[in-house]
Amino acid sequence: MLFNSIEFALFLPLVFFLFWFVLKGNRKGQNILLLIASYIFYGWWDWRFLGLIVFSSLLDYVLGIQIHKEQLARKRKMYLLLSLLVNLGFLGFFKYFNFFTESFAEAFTLFGQSFEASRLNIILPVGISFYTFQTLSYTIDIYRKQLTPTKDALSFFSFVSFFPQLVAGPIERAAHLLPQFYVPRKFKYSVATSGVKLIIWGLFKKMVIADNAAVIVDGVFADYGGQSSVSLIVGMVFFAFQIYGDFSGYSDIAIGTARLFGFDLMTNFKFPYLSKNVSDFWKRWHISLSTWFRDYLYIPLGGSKQGEVAALRNIFIVFVVSGFWHGANWTFIIWGVIHGLLYVPLFIQTKFLKKEVSKARWRVFLNTLLTFTIVCFAWVFFRADSVNDAVNYIANIFGTTATGNFFMQSKKYLLISLIAIIGILILLFTEIIFERKKHIEIQLSPRYLVMISLLILFFGAFKNQASFIYFQF
Incomplete structure (x- = not known):
């Protein structure tokens, strides 16, 4: 169901x-x-x-x-x-x-x-x-x-x-x-109300952002060889928000539904696309899984108690296993390896060189943008049918001569793209506000709640009732 x-x-x-x-x-x-x-x-x-x-x-x-x-x-x-x-x-x-x-x-x-x-x-x-x-x-x-x-x-x-x-x-x-x-x-009325608000926010992320973005993503990835660089970038970025809206949307609905019955579930996402580095990303993305691997794999392997080199080995094992947990395909394993490799320079910087990451605003912004970019490229392996498809997709971003633009192929796809973009901008705007307030959960005001509900009603993808991506894992 x-x-x-x-x-x-x-x-x-x-x-x-x-x-x-x-x-x-x-x-x-x-x-x-x-x-x-x-x-x-x-x-x-x-x-x-x-x-x-x-x-x-x-x-x-x-x-x-x-x-x-x-x-x-x-x-x-x-x-x-x-x-x-x-x-x-x-x-x-x-x-x-x-x-x-x-x-x-x-x-x-x-x-x-x-x-x-x-x-x-x-x-x-x-x-x-x-x-x-x-x-x-x-x-x-x-x-x-x-x-x-x-x-x-x-x-x-x-x-x-x-x-x-x-x-x-x-x-x-x-x-x-x-x-x-x-x-x-x-x-408790206040708990139940917060649950309903979280359910609506989750439905917005799933039905307005993820399901609309999925239409463009599926079209671009199905014909990546005939798409322009711009179209490939759009497909890649849209998938980043598709999987985030889909999975975090599910978590929000799950947590909100549990609250309706008086139960408290752990927070599973903390605005991951505002992360300043890969380590920060994994402290914000699918937290219940990353902490599970920390407690039941990384620590039993020895954690960081056996020195920095052993810690690096253990971290790399966790990332590979995490990729494999997601599915029986080499694309997921490569995705895990990529994140493991991206973690190494950061680990060396903080552990060996004892150097802290700069907190200057411009540096934070650049680090956030860079982290989002490399996470997006890694997502290509997660979405592609094969490692070869993922490599070719990325190569075409930098060297294709194709001129196809799936998102402009018809008025329908252009409208769907605009709806997805509006949803993404609302999502980012909201998360930035609550990130600055040091909140880990979106708390919708009545007016904001009405606006989000109307967006779901008018622009939510109701017809296909698309399944959630993580059901396959």
Whole structure:
């Protein structure tokens, strides 16, 4: 079920009514409702994969208790490994089986041997990367003795499948979200109102910016060989805002929806295109994933405790794995490698040379512009179908003789481009204001809220009800 669908527009008010007006004060009844609603929400896409999320929840619920009860270090580790193997095994099969078999076959070809790989018609369960990492953090934290396992199965199953953030995050930790299922909820008008405002802001980013930009992006990337340099740049920049509007829009709607039921989710984006360097970008972009890799990969690898060289190695591993997490394609791995390489000079500057970044306004502006530019070029690899396509796309920006301009191909595309540009300018203007106020969340005034709502109504892409990009991850 999509946040930007008619089905969800009917689903959410119904669940809200039952939650607060029928089951008010009944914590267990509310949790049962949330669990059922979450399974309906997830099963709306493909009911067959409900068994997978139920099994994953049951497995980690039982293993969490066993890890906590067990005194022998060997057996505790065995239970943890079982959780890792089963969860990552499911993720690996559904997401990476074809990638590994095809890469294996291609490796044979390089040595002059032929090897025919069988490709399976595997459907990727929506959100598997998100809820897998969420349940894994639960068992790992228990193993580290940083968390006591719950014996409230209902709360745990509701935590894993909580529908606002189930399929595209934020990736919540049990220590933060799970306790919220234990306590009675009281309706707070101010919290619910802030949730509605965040939902509207998220819909604006998704429907006005992302979905309109997507039309131009798809057209440019489909025929990048026939596009002018200007058109290629437009396609590249539009994709940067498409993926940001799409993904951060989802996070805003998820956080806002959770607030309607009295739940607090972590902030997942903090105005990333206002970043002053790549390190700053990753402190602002998909925060729930970057902090997950920090706590469960970078630190276990040794972090920075083994010296600067080892820290650089560990950082680079994290970026590569982060790229691979996004999808079974070399384009995502290269995207991760690019960000890892871009991080190295900054790391050397701050760690080896002990040099701080200048805070002069003109320097900050140039650094922000430079960071956005290199992030945009990296996004080409993220969007392209293959590494070869990405390389050729970038090469054509600097050396094409083609004269095509997809965004001016018709009045329709020109209008869509203008709508996307207006949305982007409103987004940047709003974020700059709140960045200067040191706010990490947009707080819409009533007049601004009305304007945004009208933009969604008149310029939102309603017809296609486009899926969210991160559903594929």
